[in-house]
Amino acid sequence: MDARHLSFRLLQVFRQVAESGNITAASRLLHLTQPTVSLQLKKLSEIIGEPLFDYQQQRLQLTASGELLYQAVLDIDERLSEFNQQLHQQRRGDAGTISLAVVNTAQYLLPQLLADFSRDYPRVVINLQIGNRAHILNRFAQQQDHLYLFSHPPGGENVKAKAVVANPLYLVAPPGHWASRQSGLSFGMLQEERFILREPGSATRMTFDSWLSSQATEIKYSMQMESNEAIRLSVMAGLGVALLSAHTLQGQQHLLSVLEVSGFPLLSHWYLVRHSNKRLPQAAVKLGSFIEQQLALWQDPLQAERNARPESQNPATTG
Secondary structure, X not given: OOHHHOOHHHHHHHHHXXXXXXXXXXXHHHOOOHHHHHHHHHHHHHHHOOOOEEEEOOEEEEOHHHHHHHHHHHHHHHHHHHHHHHHHHHHHOOEEEEEEEEEHHHHHOHHXXXXXXXXXOOEEEEEEEEEOHHHHHHHHHOOOOOEEEEOOOOOOOOEEEEEEXXXXXXXXXXXXXXXXXOOOEOHHHHOOOEEEEOOOOOHHHHHHHHHHHHOOXXXXXXXXOOOHHHHHHHHHOOOOEEXXXXXXXXXXXHHOEEOOEOOOOEOOEEEEEEEOOOOOOHXXXXXXXXXXXXXXXXXXXXXXXXXXXXXHHOOOOOO
């Protein structure tokens, strides 16, 4: 059998004849003439290389080969029906595969958010890519993903970026650090400290360097790490002080000392980004809207903790 000569129309005619038991009834249901149906059956039988029907008891009966073909046609129709249903779900955004790429710090935002989205859309598969800013920028330039989360979005006319949540950056020190027992600190009081910094080009480093430049100041001692988690653990171990996102600290602030330094936290935002030349499937559109809605509800736990202190303990309200 040469399957290249088969067509869906031939198989449709065959199935209708098999289920009707005669050509006249099948012709009527297919809106074809009887000679046309007979010719289609003859052509199909020649392609298969076997007779497909016997005429018994005034009714067309499937031969053994015809029965095999009939089961194959049922399987094909079932798969096409499933495909049509899946296609409909994909068009509605209820199914499909999405690629989401985020810079390292954003991973702290995502677990609960993606879990909630997956409960609402269990047929949507999300492939998550995590890397430093340079890596994610390269993925963006190559349009490898549908959506991106940056704390400092790339520039260019192909960038579609929207601020979705605040990203306050706090100065933190080891537990029991001398500065943790003081309020109203100036940054100059910390200049003898070792600062643990993100690598050049990271959004946190860019924000910090910009602030240092605006204040016409600098730090004397520093070391670099490419992971917020490594920085957090290093601060906890007493290696130095650091500037970290509130999202990195969420749920961990009791393990560090968040310093009350004038001018801090530094304010920045997370941005939901897409490449204007990359077509978004409906599922990605829904995920983008979901991210926006959920992150709009986020509250800075460190600021909430500060606001909850008695006035006598709150540096912002003491004279």
